[in-house]
Amino acid sequence: MALRGPKVWLWRWRRNPLKRRADRVEAWVVLGVWMLTVFVGVLAGMTVSRSVEDGLARERVEWRPLVARLAERAPGTASENGDVSRAEHVWAEARWTAADGSPQSGQVRVLAGSQAGSPITVWTDREGRQVTRPVTESQARVRASLIGGVAGVCAALAPLAAGRAVRRRLERRRMDQWDAEWSRFGPMWGRTTG
Known part of the structure; x- marks a missing residue:
């Protein structure tokens, strides 16, 4: 070094x-x-x-957003207070009709205790597959x-x-050159004139 x-x-x-x-x-x-x-x-x-x-x-x-309906009652119970925490959301089955008219279904996050048939917004891509909100x-x-x-x-x-x-x-190359020069001139330093 x-x-x-x-x-x-x-x-x-x-x-x-x-x-x-x-x-x-x-x-x-x-x-x-x-x-x-x-x-x-x-x-x-x-x-x-x-x-x-x-x-x-x-x-x-x-x-695009579509309106889906819950196919089943969401598990759990709804809280009485107005503030809803993330923990009070559960997964539930929902059904909707795609833009091409085909029936679709999937899992969505809803409030605990939501009733079957409740409207919920789902997002779909061009092929009608469920996606997250953009x-x-x-x-x-x-x-x-x-x-x-x-x-x-x-x-x-x-x-x-x-x-x-x-x-x-x-x-490394510079050090090798220095070593070569040192080995050539180093021994001359020990000589005395006289």
């Missing part, structure tokens, strides 16, 4: 008569890797984010941003890791 002094910004780009060709190559590799990392990360993040947001917008357009525009933006951010960071790791491997190889 090389000893390092205080951190000096942009040291790779400063003029120095002791700078070797390997130092200049490493400077360009570092610059290229960082530029590629930022470019790949931003491009992947924006592409994935737009794709997710477009898919969620398509769902908002294509998915997300709102603001929820879609947040979800797309989060997924795009994660995708961008993950995509940016590839060029960053590749650059790290190239720098490690350059460092």
Whole structure:
């Protein structure tokens, strides 16, 4: 491991008569890797984010609410207070007619103790399959941003890791050159003139 002094910004780009060709190559590799990392990360993040947001917008357009009726009384008992907790919702069988006229049925979340025949809203896709309620525009933006951010960071790791491997190889090569030069000139230091 090389000893390092205080951190000096942009040291790779400063003029120095002791700078070797390997130092200049490493400077360009570092610059290229960082530029590629930022470019790949931003491009992947924006592409994935737009794709997710477009898919969620398509769902908002294509998915339709239908009125279904409970086929059975929902298990449990309804509470008397106006505030309904998530725990007071249970799964129950509901039936509805799809847009093409075919009868459909499925499990829906309803208040505990709801009576058979009670109306309930279900969401269906174009084929009439039951789906969840589509997300709102603001929820879609947040979800797309989060997924795009994660995708961008993950995509940016590839060029960053590749650059790290190239720098490690350059460092190993530089150390091998230094060892070779040391073995050639090191023995001369012990000689005296006289």
